[in-house]
Amino acid sequence: MGELRLPLAGPYRPRARLYRLSDGRLLWRVRLWERDRAVLHVVSTDVLRTFARVNRLPRLEEEIRSLVQSALEATRGPR
DSSP states (O other): OEEEEOOOSTTOOOEEEEEEOTTSOEEEEEEEEETTEEEEEEEOHHHHHHHHHHTTOHHHHHHHHHHHHHHHHHHHOOO
C-alpha cells in the first residue's frame, strides 16, 4: 500500500512498508538490523506514530498519516 523511510542512527534508514490484511487491518513491516542480520518486525501504525512523536519527527508523522489515509480510501473504493 506504500512505504516510507525511518530515520534511525547515522545513515541507516530502513523502509517501513504498509500492508492491508484480508480482514482490513493495516500493518507495517520493518526490517531492522540485529547484530549481524536483518530481522523482520511487524508493527502497528500506533507504534510508528509513537516513534515519530517521541523523536520529534513531524515530517514522518505526516508521511504516516498520509499513507494510512490513502490506504483507507483505497479500501473503501469510489463513492
